[in-house]
Amino acid sequence: xxxxxxxxxxxxxxxxxxxxxxxxxxxxxxxxxxxxxxxxxxxxxxxxxxxxxxxxxxxxxxxxxxxxxxxxxxxxxxxxxxxxxxxxxxxxxxxxxxxxxxxxxxxxxxxxxxxxxxxxxxxxxxxxxxxxxxxxxxxxxxxxxxxxxxxxxxxxxxxxxxxxxxxxxxxxxxxxxxxxxxxxxxxxxxxxxxxxxxxxxxxxxxxxxxxxxxxxxxxxxxxxxxxxxxxxxxxxxxxxxxxxxxxxxxxxxxxxxxxxxxxxxxxxxxxxxxxxxxxxxxxxxxxxxxxxxxxxxxxxxxxxxxxxxxxxxxxxxxxxxxxxxxxxxxxxxxxxxxxxxxxxxxxxxxxxxxxxxxxxxxxxxxxxxxxxxxxxxxxxxxxxxxxxxxxxxxxxxxxxxxxxxxxxxxxxxxxxxxxxxxxxxxxxxxxxxxxxxxxxxxxxxxxxxxxxxxxxxxxxxxxxxxxxxxxxxxxxxxxxxxxxxxxxxxxxxxxxxxxxxxxxxxxxxxxxxxxxxxxxxxxxxxxxxxxxxxxxxxxxxxxxxxxxxxxxxxxxxxxxxxxxxxxxxxxxxxxxxxxxxxxxxxxxxxxxxxxxxxxxxxxxxxxxxxxxxxxxxxxxxxxxxxxxxxxxxxxxxxxxxxxxxxxxxxxxxxxxxxxxxxxxxxxxxxxxxxxxxxxxxxxxxxxxxxxxxxxxxxxxxxxxxxxxxxxxxxxxxxxxxxxxxxxxxxxxxxxxxxxxxxxxxxxxxxxxxxxxxxxxxxxxxxxxxxxxxxxxxxxxxxxxxxxxxxxxxxxxxxxxxxxxxxxxxxxxxxxxxxxxxxxxxxxxxxxxxxxxxxxxxxxxxxxxxxxxxxxxxxxxxxxxxxxxxxxxxxxxxxxxxxxxxxxxxxx
RNA sequence: GCCCCUGUGGCGGAAUUGGUAGACGCGCCUGACUCAAAAUCAGGUGUAGCAAUACGUGCUGGUUCGAGUCCGGCCAGGGGCACCA
Numbered sequence: 001x002x003x004x005x006x007x008x009x010x011x012x013x014x015x016x017x018x019x020x021x022x023x024x025x026x027x028x029x030x031x032x033x034x035x036x037x038x039x040x041x042x043x044x045x046x047x048x049x050x051x052x053x054x055x056x057x058x059x060x061x062x063x064x065x066x067x068x069x070x071x072x073x074x075x076x077x078x079x080x081x082x083x084x085x086x087x088x089x090x091x092x093x094x095x096x097x098x099x100x101x102x103x104x105x106x107x108x109x110x111x112x113x114x115x116x117x118x119x120x121x122x123x124x125x126x127x128x129x130x131x132x133x134x135x136x137x138x139x140x141x142x143x144x145x146x147x148x149x150x151x152x153x154x155x156x157x158x159x160x161x162x163x164x165x166x167x168x169x170x171x172x173x174x175x176x177x178x179x180x181x182x183x184x185x186x187x188x189x190x191x192x193x194x195x196x197x198x199x200x201x202x203x204x205x206x207x208x209x210x211x212x213x214x215x216x217x218x219x220x221x222x223x224x225x226x227x228x229x230x231x232x233x234x235x236x237x238x239x240x241x242x243x244x245x246x247x248x249x250x251x252x253x254x255x256x257x258x259x260x261x262x263x264x265x266x267x268x269x270x271x272x273x274x275x276x277x278x279x280x281x282x283x284x285x286x287x288x289x290x291x292x293x294x295x296x297x298x299x300x301x302x303x304x305x306x307x308x309x310x311x312x313x314x315x316x317x318x319x320x321x322x323x324x325x326x327x328x329x330x331x332x333x334x335x336x337x338x339x340x341x342x343x344x345x346x347x348x349x350x351x352x353x354x355x356x357x358x359x360x361x362x363x364x365x366x367x368x369x370x371x372x373x374x375x376x377x378x379x380x381x382x383x384x385x386x387x388x389x390x391x392x393x394x395x396x397x398x399x400x401x402x403x404x405x406x407x408x409x410x411x412x413x414x415x416x417x418x419x420x421x422x423x424x425x426x427x428x429x430x431x432x433x434x435x436x437x438x439x440x441x442x443x444x445x446x447x448x449x450x451x452x453x454x455x456x457x458x459x460x461x462x463x464x465x466x467x468x469x470x471x472x473x474x475x476x477x478x479x480x481x482x483x484x485x486x487x488x489x490x491x492x493x494x495x496x497x498x499x500x501x502x503x504x505x506x507x508x509x510x511x512x513x514x515x516x517x518x519x520x521x522x523x524x525x526x527x528x529x530x531x532x533x534x535x536x537x538x539x540x541x542x543x544x545x546x547x548x549x550x551x552x553x554x555x556x557x558x559x560x561x562x563x564x565x566x567x568x569x570x571x572x573x574x575x576x577x578x579x580x581x582x583x584x585x586x587x588x589x590x591x592x593x594x595x596x597x598x599x600x601x602x603x604x605x606x607x608x609x610x611x612x613x614x615x616x617x618x619x620x621x622x623x624x625x626x627x628x629x630x631x632x633x634x635x636x637x638x639x640x641x642x643x644x645x646x647x648x649x650x651x652x653x654x655x656x657x658x659x660x661x662x663x664x665x666x667x668x669x670x671x672x673x674x675x676x677x678x679x680x681x682x683x684x685x686x687x688x689x690x691x692x693x694x695x696x697x698x699x700x701x702x703x704x705x706x707x708x709x710x711x712x713x714x715x716x717x718x719x720x721x722x723x724x725x726x727x728x729x730x731x732x733x734x735x736x737x738x739x740x741x742x743x744x745x746x747x748x749x750x751x752x753x754x755x756x757x758x759x760x761x762x763x764x765x766x767x768x769x770x771x772x773x774x775x776x777x778x779x780x781x782x783x784x785x786x787x788x789x790x791x792x793x794x795x796x797x798x799x800x801x802x803x804x805x806x807x808x809x810x811x812x813x814x815x816x817x818x819x820x821x822x823x824x825x826x827x828x829x830x831x832x833x834x835x836x837x838x839x840x841x842x843x844x845x846x847x848x849x850x851x852x853x854x855x856x857x858x859x860x861x862x863x864x865x866x867x868x869x870x871x872x873x874x875x876x877x878x879x880x881x882x883x884x885x886x887x888x889x890x891x
Numbered sequence: 892g893c894c895c896c897u898g899u900g901g902c903g904g905a906a907u908u909g910g911u912a913g914a915c916g917c918g919c920c921u922g923a924c925u926c927a928a929a930a931u932c933a934g935g936u937g938u939a940g941c942a943a944u945a946c947g948u949g950c951u952g953g954u955u956c957g958a959g960u961c962c963g964g965c966c967a968g969g970g971g972c973a974c975c976a
Contacts (some may be wrong), residue, residue: 230896272935351976356976365976444972720944728937751916752916835910839956877956885907886911888956
């Protein structure tokens with residue numbers, strides 16, 4: 001990055017000498033904070049606690065602007081709450097396991113551990129250069145055996161508590177990398193790293209039984225009132241509750257492989273039972289398999305559906321196909337009415353019972369199906385105002401409200417009444433001593449598959465024994481550590497290929513046995529790190545119950561919206577599982593959640609389409625148009641769209657460059673200004689310069705105020721002149737507004753208030769001449785103003801604040817100062833100016849005493865010139881006075 | 892397809908939650924300082940008009956003394972979920 005002319009220059013002049021030198025000051029103050037240990041948090045501090053946490057980073061190499069934004073916001077909250085008298089916990093750690101480390105190992109022949117710890121060292125240094133008020137003594141890395149041994153312990157406790165199970169399931173399998181991939185790692189049907197077409201495989205995997213908590217996780221969303229609605233909605237949808245009826249259909253014994261077979265289905269629309277035209281089974285349904293055993297053509301059909309791709313894109317476009325099994329299901333309300341049973345490729349085995357009844361008139365998918373196979377449809381719900389005799393369905397199913405038709409005893413009922421009636425009747429009806437139907441609530445949420453065929457993850461602490469089956473590793477043998485002598489020459493799981501690691505003796509029978517070589521999904525690591533921070537030193541158990549219960553929940557959690565479901569849902573499950581196994585005492589880990597927006601930047605590309613970085617581009621503004629050229633060659637560059645910073649678009653800005661040139665405070669101030677924190681923020685060079693200019697302005701006016709403040713008496717004067725009082729009103733007004741907006745995380749408004757306040761002070765300084773500068777009351781007001789100004793921006797630009805604080809003659813650190821108190825009396829004006837409207841249009845202002853009576857105001861308003869003119873001599877119909885707000889005259 | 896969010900100057904955005912639309916910042920224009928430039932400082936900047944004034948918060952209709960804000964119907968952009976029975 002080129003050094004702008006106004007950035008701190010090594011050449012000195014009389015002007016630059018009075019400038020604030022961020023580079024020098026920042027490292028100096030960071031050293032002081034560090035030496036005095038001002039951000040170390042004690043666990044036995046009696047003050048009320050406040051836990052502020054930002055989502056910990058993956059050590060990918062270097063920090064990016066997204067981190068700068070995220071951690072700046074958290075730091076403002078931490079510093080503010082500290083000043084408010086809370087014992088603040090503000091820790092940092094590393095989400096250090098994961099695939100990129102292995103990819104780097106394969107590409108560069110570097111050990112994943114080396115790569116990870118190198119990155120941690122680099123990024124830690126970068127974070128420290130930001131001046132974050134973190135308690136580094138609590139730093140943890142999830143790849144440290146001292147961390148993951150506790151995770152293994154909890155896995156075993158969960159296993160004993162019935163929260164973990166091993167089961168066969170369909171998974172995404174990457175045939176090149178030879179590993180299971182999470183759904184989000186499959187892009188357009190291909191492995192995100194290898195590019196290989198992903199296959200569907202049935203594998204035995206470890207699962208956390210998150211679905212045991214479906215109902216609880218859903219209901220408790222209502223209690224998360226300090227979470228964004230958007231995230232709460234997303235989680236509700238993800239859990240996906242639906243109420244319905246499980247119905248057992250009898251099968252015509254003459255048509256079934258086994259005469260006693262029956263078919264159970266799940267439906268949310270039992271009201272439409274009389275519109276049924278067919279039944280459909282998942283290709284994976286046991287009944288389908290039984291029928292296929294006797295029907296080679298059906299077996300071929302099922303095999304074909306399995307061959308079909310499993311990628312989302314293919315599923316979306318796949319044709320709905322069915323195969324008539326020849327079986328007939330008996331309608332539960334009519335023994336003489338039978339329905340054909342199909343195997344259909346669109347029925348999922350793991351939702352409901354893997355089987356449905358199809359009512360084509362009121363379900364689009366079922367309608368498409370019958371239209372293809374010529375099964376017809378019968379409408380049973382008629383919309384209001386439609387004649388049932390003429391109501392027909394052809395291509396579009398009707399799923400709106402209405403009354404039942406063509407449905408025997410249900411005719412005339414509403415949908416809700418019909419659902420209830422069907423449920424009641426079928427619950428009473430029995431076959432084989434069991435009711436034909438029962439009410440059921442179904443969830444979309446699936447159990448969490450945590451097995452990964454990867455090296456760089458937390459080993460799953462179990463042993464497979466021929467004789468004893470799955471045997472947990474005894475607690476005393478934890479941790480199961482990763483072997484370090486590992487090679488990545490071949491694709492697949494290096495743990496599985498390791499010559500010795502997996503060969504162990506069975507803890508139960510002492511015979512030869514095999515270690516589990518799968519490791520845990522890295523989302524497990526991040527599901528409880530916030531609990532570990534409360535006492536990261538405790539060695540013999542995952543958490544200290546006293547500490548974890550004292551600190552949790554996290555009062556303010558800040559991170560990206562991309563974790564709205566995965567990490568945030570997993571952590572909510574983990575808290576419940578930890579409670580059940582005695583490792584923590586509460587269910588909701590994050591009381592307050594804030595999801596911040598992305599950092600975006602213009603893109604630049606050459607004529608041939610190749611992207612160039614902002615650092616390589618020079619921008620000139622001529623009038624209202626901006627022109628970009630390549631630095632050095634002068635080659636013209638096209639200014640493209642404003643997009644998320646990414647390596648592929650090359651529109652990234654390195655935080656180190658900004659911090660090195662302008663200082664961390666400028667980067668922090670930028671991140672807090674202008675854009676509301678939940679929205680995307682556009683990083684621009686002009687913006688950086690503007691923040692730098694303002695930083696210098698603050699330094700200058702604090703210096704000028706320090707001059708005036710030298711005449712301030714120690715004692716607060718009893719009386720203040722009008723000029724002094726005006727300054728004090730501005731001071732306490734700004735204090736009140738900034739405090740309120742920090743509480744609400746509206747940092748952009750805080751910044752605006754500070755600008756406004758500094759403009760007011762700047763004007764006050766300008767109006768000060770030698771004659772009145774010496775007035776003790778004014779000097780005292782200016783001293784108060786300067787102190788509070790510095791304290792107001794201290795959470796945001798902490799280094800500049802310390803420098804200013806010292807310049808004001810303080811010998812303490814502003815970082816440990818208590819937050820100033822608002823003098824409420826100064827916020828109330830004696831006289832107020834009300835806007836006066838005539839018919840909702842502003843015509844005049846009226847200045848009155850604050851406690852003026854309604855009648856006085858009404859009378860005064862009618863004497864105003866602007867009002868008289870607008871009334872044109874007519875008498876007003878009505879005068880509306882909204883106290884302290886506005887007056888409206890209705891003509 | 893279903894669900895959710897957002898539309899305000901050239902730009903980012905503010906508006907005490909129904910009460911002066913455009914705070915604050917960027918950019919731009921003018922001036923001061925300077926041989927000059929940068930930096931800095933002062934002033935201006937929604938549109939039309941010399942002005943009074945009129946118009947103006949995606950479009951459209953409504954409620955209200957009063958609507959950016961509430962309600963109905965559209966349009967546009969963004970996000971989430973999606974063979975979920």
